[in-house]
Amino acid sequence: MKKTLMKGNHAAGEAAVRAGCMLYAGYPITPSTEIMEHLSARMPEEGRVFIQAENEIASIHMVGGAYCTGKRAMTATSAGGFSLMQEFTAYASDAELPFVIINVVRSGRGIGSLEPGQDGYRQSVYGGGNGDYRNIVYVPNTIQEMVDDIYEAFDTAEKYRIGVIILTESSMGQMMEPVIMPDYKFMEGQPEWAVTGTHKWDRGSDGLGLKRKAWAEKMERMTAEMQRWEDSGLEDAEYVFVAYGLPSRSTGEAVKALRAKGEKVGFIRPQIVSPFPAKAFEKVNRDVKGFICVETTEFGQMVQDLAITVKKEFDRNVPVNFYPYGIGVPSVKEVLANYEAVKAGGYKEVF
Amino acid sequence: MEDIVRLSHLIDKPAPTACPGCGHLVFFRIIRECLDELGITENAIHANGIGCTGVHRAWQNHGYVPLTAHGRAAAVATGIKRTNPDTFVYTFQGDGDAAVIGLAETLNAAYRNENICVFISTNTVFALTGGQMSWETLPGQKTTTTPLGRNCDLTGKPMHLPELICEINPDVAYAARGTMNSPKHIIQLKRMVRNAMEAQLAGEGYSIVECMSACPNNWHLSPLECREHIEKNVLPEFPLGEFKKRGAQA
Ligand SMILES: Cc1ncc(C[n+]2csc(CCOP(=O)(O)OP(=O)(O)O)c2C)c(N)n1
Ligand code: SF4
Ligand SMILES: [Mg+2]
Numbered sequence: 250m251k252k253t254l255m256k257g258n259h260a261a262g263e264a265a266v267r268a269g270c271m272l273y274a275g276y277p278i279t280p281s282t283e284i285m286e287h288l289s290a291r292m293p294e295e296g297r298v299f300i301q302a303e304n305e306i307a308s309i310h311m312v313g314g315a316y317c318t319g320k321r322a323m324t325a326t327s328a329g330g331f332s333l334m335q336e337f338t339a340y341a342s343d344a345e346l347p348f349v350i351i352n353v354v355r356s357g358r359g360i361g362s363l364e365p366g367q368d369g370y371r372q373s374v375y376g377g378g379n380g381d382y383r384n385i386v387y388v389p390n391t392i393q394e395m396v397d398d399i400y401e402a403f404d405t406a407e408k409y410r411i412g413v414i415i416l417t418e419s420s421m422g423q424m425m426e427p428v429i430m431p432d433y434k435f436m437e438g439q440p441e442w443a444v445t446g447t448h449k450w451d452r453g454s455d456g457l458g459l460k461r462k463a464w465a466e467k468m469e470r471m472t473a474e475m476q477r478w479e480d481s482g483l484e485d486a487e488y489v490f491v492a493y494g495l496p497s498r499s500t501g502e503a504v505k506a507l508r509a510k511g512e513k514v515g516f517i518r519p520q521i522v523s524p525f526p527a528k529a530f531e532k533v534n535r536d537v538k539g540f541i542c543v544e545t546t547e548f549g550q551m552v553q554d555l556a557i558t559v560k561k562e563f564d565r566n567v568p569v570n571f572y573p574y575g576i577g578v579p580s581v582k583e584v585l586a587n588y589e590a591v592k593a594g595g596y597k598e599v600f
Numbered sequence: 601m602e603d604i605v606r607l608s609h610l611i612d613k614p615a616p617t618a619c620p621g622c623g624h625l626v627f628f629r630i631i632r633e634c635l636d637e638l639g640i641t642e643n644a645i646h647a648n649g650i651g652c653t654g655v656h657r658a659w660q661n662h663g664y665v666p667l668t669a670h671g672r673a674a675a676v677a678t679g680i681k682r683t684n685p686d687t688f689v690y691t692f693q694g695d696g697d698a699a700v701i702g703l704a705e706t707l708n709a710a711y712r713n714e715n716i717c718v719f720i721s722t723n724t725v726f727a728l729t730g731g732q733m734s735w736e737t738l739p740g741q742k743t744t745t746t747p748l749g750r751n752c753d754l755t756g757k758p759m760h761l762p763e764l765i766c767e768i769n770p771d772v773a774y775a776a777r778g779t780m781n782s783p784k785h786i787i788q789l790k791r792m793v794r795n796a797m798e799a800q801l802a803g804e805g806y807s808i809v810e811c812m813s814a815c816p817n818n819w820h821l822s823p824l825e826c827r828e829h830i831e832k833n834v835l836p837e838f839p840l841g842e843f844k845k846r847g848a849q850a
Contacts (some may be wrong), residue, residue, distance in 0.1 A: 272683050298682040303708040307675040310668065310705070314647065314679025317665050318687070322679065336669045444680075446643040446687065449664035 250429045257392045258283035258325075258422040260430075261351055261415070264399035265323050266291050269435040270349075272322040274300040274311035276330060279363055280419035281353035284325040305333035312348055313341060317450060319443030321403045321436055325351035327419075328361050331369060332377070338412050339378025345442075345452045347406035351399070351415045353422045356545065356576035364576045365418040367494060370550040373414040374523040383468065384412040385475060386523040388493040392426040394520070400431050407440060409471050410452075416522070418495050418545075420578060471524060478526035479518045482508060483533045486515030488591065491555050492543040493519045495578045500543045503584035514588070525554045530562040539568040539598065541591055543584060547573055549599060556600035568598035617655075621823025623813020624653055624721045626780040627789070628692060631719055634793045638801070640688045645680050647673040649693030649702075652727040652815075671702020674709035677716045685715075688800060695722040695736040699761050703735075710765045710772055713805040717796045720761060720808065723815035724834065731818030735759040738837055743818075758837055762808050766843045770850035773804035776842040779812040781830040788840070799846055812838055 255263070262284040265273065273292055275285040285301070292299035298315070302308035308324050315322035326334065331352050341348050352373055356366020376382040385405055389395035398415055406413040444450050481504065483489060492500040497518045504516040515537075517529045540559055542552040552571040559567050570591050574583070590596050618625050635641040645663035648654040650670035668676045673691035681689040691698075698706045698720045709716065725743055726732040732745040736758050740749040752758075762775040774796050778789030789811055796807035812834050814826035821829055844850075 272679060274679065300678065300682065302675070303704055306672065307678075307705050307708060310672040310675035311679035311682070313668075314665070314676035314681075315683040316679075317676075318645065318680055318684050320683040322683070337672075340669050444645055444663055444665055446641065446645060446663045 262287035335378035342382035649697035651694035773799035774807035
């Protein structure tokens with residue numbers, strides 16, 4: 250298959266077409282808008298539905314309307330647009346309704362800024378709406394991986410009847426990389442849960458929502474099956490870096506440079522952050538001196554999941570260090586400087 | 601005979617939880633009768649409102665979609681209809697749901713002229729939450745949030761949704777208001793519902809039928825007194841009629 254150079258957001262939209270997405274409804278918001286623009290041409294071309302909705306509340310409910318009849322549907326958004334969708338994600342979770350959202354995160358609170366950042370993590374992972382629920386959250390770090398994740402996302406959403414978020418960053422949407430587009434595929438047959446004139450929705454309609462036990466079992470199964478990460482150098486590591494998305498690219502480079510210098514550093518890159526890849530930590534050197542979390546948030550979001558995982562994995566208190574990179578993408582130089590500071594005891598562990 | 605059997609599951613399986621004399625029951629029964637008469641019951645999907653129009657078991661039949669949050673039914677119906685153009689799609693919503701919290705979704709679906717039917721059962725209060733003011737509350741009407749009577753200087757005047765929709769989009773297929781307080785009005789209401797449904801089946805676009813419905817519970821009136829209240833107080837504010845007839849030029 251041929252590689253083509255594509256902008257991240259265009260590739261994301263095209264991946265949804267290839268995955269058999271039958272409806273896209275959205276409301277423009279930078280830096281996600283090119284996904285919508287791409288699909289405004291491609292969906293009609295393929296005889297599928299494209300709707301520019303009045304706001305994100307409406308667009309995600311249109312997605313829900315299509316998906317409850319067994320038609321693959323998706324939206325993409327960012328920042329405050331994702332906030333508006335949280336009413337729906339809570340309802341969908343209660344009803345065990347699949348959906349797919351691409352959240353092209355920009356940094357900051359409220360209107361925030363257009364620069365890349367990772368502070369959409371918590372809202373994506375922990376639901377964001379009322380009630381206790383989780384979404385499955387993919388965190389690709391190349392455009393190809395993002396395309397493959399989107400291609401898989403619909404199957405995953407339907408398999409577990411759960412919401413799937415593809416968490417990307419503004420730079421990922423704007424940059425270009427060579428990608429191979431997968432073949433066209435479609436949902437096979439009609440899922441047994443699809444609403445028709447003779448079949449009403451089978452969950453949540455009693456007003457009680459999911460039975461707790463069934464929910465717990467599903468989450469347990471999903472957690473075991475959806476462990477996905479890349480790692481290197483864990484067996485003898487004195488320090489282990491943990492990073493996802495674009496910061497994982499500079500962190501990966503920094504790890505290579507340090508290894509070349511003989512430093513005993515390891516690396517865990519979650520490819521899915523919800524469920525968190527706890528299994529990756531079983532391989533880590535028992536005498537590890539500390540973990541270093543690299544993420545572009547103000548106060549740390551993934552670092553909390555990391556700290557809980559480390560606490561469970563080790564009998565002793567292994568320090569989890571975090572330097573708040575705030576916005577942008579940390580450079581290799583910054584990550585290296587940070588490592589030296591941690592080693593010299595310059596940073597206090599946050600957990 | 602078959603129709604009677606089919607309608608029976610509205611009433612006895614399981615027992616309705618709505619109050620006796622509730623206008624929603626009458627309006628919804630008419631909707632179901634029309635679906636049956638048009639032979640589309642088993643090809644119809646129902647996006648519900650949140651409120652008494654949504655929570656009571658009586659409405660939760662074939663094709664019921666429970667996932668619509670308060671006010672979002674028109675958006676959900678849009679997603680269903682666009683991906684299932686051969687399925688009949690309707691919403692059943694209260695006045696608070698469609699005209700207050702969901703006004704954006706309601707108006708924008710009409711603005712796009714979505715080929716769906718929107719049925720609004722207006723009882724001039726937020727019934728489910730205990731009878732607060734809605735945008736359709738009558739001037740001077742006492743509710744739990746207008747204890748001295750609705751003061752329109754502060755709250756605005758009652759909203760007339762079908763008329764408003766014709767202003768927003770004169771090209772909608774059909775817009776009407778009926779009521780359920782007498783056999784004569786019920787027959788008229790049923791004709792309106794039929795028109796709305798036939799418009800969708802013919803691909804003519806968006807239709808809305810509002811029914812002025814009794815809420816004995818929150819009006820603190822007997823079902824019989826509700827009928828008179830509608831005649832004397834509701835209809836002067838909310839005139840019955842067709843505001844957009846099918847096929848009429850905009
Ligand atoms: C976001 C949100 N806010 C508030 C509520 C509480 N609530 C449920 S129904 C309702 C009002 C319903 O009024 P209406 O649509 O007129 O229906 P009725 O009960 O009168 O039939 C409210 C405020 C809710 N469910 N969701
Ligand atoms: S409270 Fe009013 S609207 Fe609700 S079921 Fe009773 S009569 Fe009907
Ligand atoms: Mg009401």
